Amino acid sequence: MEAKTKDLWVFVETNQDGSAKNVGIELLSPGKMMAEKQGGSLAAVVIGCHVDAAVQAAATHGADKVYVVDGEEYAHYTTDAYTIALCALVEKYGPTSMLIGATNNGRDLGPRVSCRLEGGLTADCTALDIDEEDGKVAWTRPAFGGNLMATIKCPNNFPQIGTVRPGVFKKCEETEAKAEIIREDIHVPADKIRTQVLELIKEMGDENVDLEGAEIIVSGGRGVGGPEGFAPVKALAEVLGATVGASRAAVDSGWISHAHQVGQTGKTVGPKLYIACGISGAIQHLAGMSGSDVIVAINKDPDAPIFDVADYGVVGNLFEVLPVLTEEIKKARA
Structure with a gap:
């Protein structure tokens, strides 16, 4: 289809209580920059039930318009x-x-919408920009197992659509709401909805791990040596009020559940503090945590790639370093 405006839209996904999920508010930040380069407005799209909280969040985080269903x-x-x-x-x-x-919902919705509108879609993007030469979106995502980054364009069909990983961008500062609220009365007959939600299961097993919303993450990798090796990692996380993360190697070895995985095939995170314990720093893991504000690496290999992205590094055995660090933090907070 042809574009009628130069506007850029951000789909703001909602929680069951009508509040906005973090990723939609995060995307308003790059969306603002991209909309200005396109010469259009930034619009948020909120679909749900009793979603006034999400509408307010979008309006106070940079949206010029909010379309509400x-x-x-x-x-x-x-x-x-x-x-x-x-x-x-x-x-x-x-x-x-x-x-x-x-x-999960965005990865389902995006392809369905792009197919119905006969357009293209770039999935799991980690960087966004507008090409100054042709004004089209330049979508950047990992390719070939995360070993390189590919920049993709879908220039012939509109809207240009992309899904973006949570935690890649930071929320912009909250401001006074000035957005135009546009409410649309769109109702879908029951016979058009072919699935029915019978039950919502929020937890995986006995765990409910919120890596994307965590401000501090302490992660363990292959260097922890086994399931019991996560004990000092969890102890440090507890005193810091942090969430426990893990590399793919630790998850694939069965030492901890996939709910904790950070990286290209796990969660993309951007906490204020990320502590990597016994993680070498494979590019697939770095793709999921390099946006952290401060990165601390603890590894006995001085040549580990994780030190290339770390703000602070400790070359040493994590089983010696973590207990000391944990005790010092306890003393400081006593």
Whole structure:
């Protein structure tokens, strides 16, 4: 389809209580920059049930407009209802480009919408920009197992759509809400929704791990040596009020559950502090945590690649370093 405006849209996914998920608010930050380069406005799209909190969050984090679709049929995410609603909005207003968080729902919604609109989609992006020569979105994502970064364009169909990993961008500062709120009355008949949500299971086993929302993460890698090796990692995390993370090597070895995995095939995170313990720093892991504000690496190999991205490094055995660090933090807080 043809674009009717130069606007850039950000799909703001919502929680069950009607609040906005972090990734949608995070994407308003690069969205603002990209919309200005495109010569259009930044619009947030909120679909859900009783979503005033999400609308307010979008309005105070940089959106010029907020398109709102609110109805009982959107109380739980379903592919059919959300696709119909989002496609109806796109066909009516015609944005040039659209960003969607690469969450479980976003990874389902993005391809369905792009296929229905006969456009392209670039998945799991980690960097975004507008090409100054042609004004098209330059989507950057890991390729070939994370061994290189590819920049992709979909220049012939609109809107240009991409899914972006949570935690890649930081939220902009909250300001006074000045956004235009546009409410659309779009309802989807029950017979058009082919799936029904029977139960929501929020936890994986006995764990509920929020890596993407964590301000401090302490991660263990192959160097912990086994499941018991996570004991000092967890002890340090406890005194710091941190979340426990892990590299793919530790997860693949069965030492800790996949819910803790950071990296290209896990979660992309951007905490204020990331402590990597016994993690060598494979490019796949770095792709998931290099956006952290401060990175501390603890590894007995002085040539480990993790030290190339670390702000602070300790060359030493993690089983000697972590207990001392944990005790010193306890003393400082006593």
